[in-house]
Amino acid sequence: MTDQINSNYLETYASKYASEVCNKFFQGRKFIGGQEIIELTNSTQVNFFILKRLFGLWQEELEKLKSNPFFDYRDITVHEALTQFMNVLSKRIKVERSHFEPLLKQAVQDAVKVATDPVTFYQNEIKQAQDDHVNDYLKENKKYYKWHAPVIAFLIDKTGFGLNKEPYIKAIAANYQAIQDDLESVNLLLATLGDVAPFDLDTYLPKAAETAEVAEENDTQESSFFDQIEGQEEEVKKEAEPKPEVEAPQKEVMTPPSSTKATKILDAELLRRQFETESYVGMKAAVATLSEGLAINQRFMFTRELFDGNSDLLMHALKQIDESGNFLSAIDLINLRFVSELNWDAESDVVKEFLQLVYRRFDD
Structure with a gap:
């Protein structure tokens, strides 16, 4: 190339x-x-x-x-x-x-x-x-x-x-x-x-x-800043994971292509009606931006499950969705750029939790 x-x-x-x-x-x-x-x-x-x-x-x-x-x-x-x-x-x-x-x-x-x-x-x-x-x-x-x-x-x-x-x-x-x-x-x-x-x-x-x-410094022996870059990241992940399997497994070399997953287009109106009737804790709390409303455990879960382990993609997606203007436009964008591109399972719990966050962002 x-x-x-x-x-x-x-x-x-x-x-x-x-x-x-x-x-x-x-x-x-x-x-x-x-x-x-x-x-x-x-x-x-x-x-x-x-x-x-x-x-x-x-x-x-x-x-x-x-x-x-x-x-x-x-x-x-x-x-x-x-x-x-x-x-x-x-x-x-x-x-x-x-x-x-x-x-x-x-x-x-x-x-x-x-x-x-x-x-x-x-x-x-x-x-x-x-x-x-x-x-x-x-x-x-x-x-x-x-x-x-x-x-x-x-x-x-x-x-x-x-x-x-x-x-x-x-x-x-x-x-x-x-x-x-x-x-x-x-x-x-x-x-x-x-x-x-x-x-x-x-x-x-x-x-x-x-x-x-x-297609920050140790109390006894100093360690290198360059060594801490990876170590601090792993420590945050351990604190964020609610389940015993602390460290998310890396994608194996010979994993079957993700394109084999079935994708389903999200229905914005159906989702809005569904979320409007739900009243569990935190659902109705509006957020100024998606990144601000993102809990640390959600960040790692969404990165791992929805964005192929790439935190860059997650943060870019959140910024794009923030600029959508309303919930319906946000769902249109998610369908176009992420559901099909990343082969999301629209029926999964993690997708639903992600969409709930989007709903909170645009709920008037």
């Missing part, structure tokens, strides 16, 4: 996107910190690609210190002190706009590439790893892969591939062919960028556009 892309368009788009985001964020601010980067845009993948690059720079700085020939960095006390210092430093991310904007621009470009051509993107990731440490590289970076992660996630801890990169590269292509029908829609992924600037897939992939359309 790489021979079909319009690289000039991607360069221009990423520059515009980065400029608009920075214009908004740095108005009245001089620096951006780590937690602010995590929450910077509606695209989790863009945010985490920025952190991925900072993580790489952090590691490079550590290696520079270790390469000094005049001191014994193999001494255990020196090693521990150095690790402690770097972990503290990682929590003091402080980037000016002039340095941050190029990072954001590259993150946008990488996000588009992984959305539209995950095979090439992840193969290039493998090529960046040291020959003897491919698995280590993947384990260190897996927390930063938010889009099409199943294409590469199955390789982590698969030591049977040996030290050569070639088996990894071939396995990525083969795995993609096996699971591509289960991956998120390219259009839905790229739509999460649209809150800043709409992305024109037809311009970027003129020959493939039609196919794409179908």
Whole structure:
């Protein structure tokens, strides 16, 4: 697919996107910190690609210190002190706009590439790893892969591939062919960028556009900010899950395509009449925006059950639905963009709970 892309368009788009985001964020601010980067845009993948690059720079700085020939960095006390210092430093991310904007621009470009051509993107990731440490590289970076992660996630801890990169590269292509029908829609992924600037897939992939359309710190020992990114997320999930099975299982590599599910169009008038007669606790409480009315357990449930485990898609959907104007228009949008696209089971309890939230948003 790489021979079909319009690289000039991607360069221009990423520059515009980065400029608009920075214009908004740095108005009245001089620096951006780590937690602010995590929450910077509606695209989790863009945010985490920025952190991925900072993580790489952090590691490079550590290696520079270790390469000094005049001191014994193999001494255990020196090693521990150095690790402690770097972990503290990682929590003091402080980037000016002039340095941050190029990072954001590259993150946008990488996000588009992984959305539209995950095979090439992840193969290039493998090529960046040291020959003897491919698995280590993947384990260190897996927390930063938010889009099409199943294409590469199955390789982590698969030591049977040996030290050569070639088996990894071939396995990525083969795995993609096996699971591509289960991956998120390219259009839905790229739509999460649209809150800043709409992305024109037809311009970027003129020959493939039609196919794409179908298809905080510890009290004792400091830990790294980059290590905590994943850990904090898992801790929140554990607190949110009401059932014993705390951690939602990841989608298996060879899961049958979701397109086998039967879909049913939602009847807006029938739903409104049904919800009007229900009077259980919380049903009649109006919400200003869908995201504000979303309980933390609902967030993870909806993400997992309705949006293929992609929180970007959930937040983008909530914003689009908020702009619908009324309940009937909201249901029309949900039918058009999500019920059929994501193969929702209209009769399921989780869909009903999602629609109840939408009803509360527009109930007059």
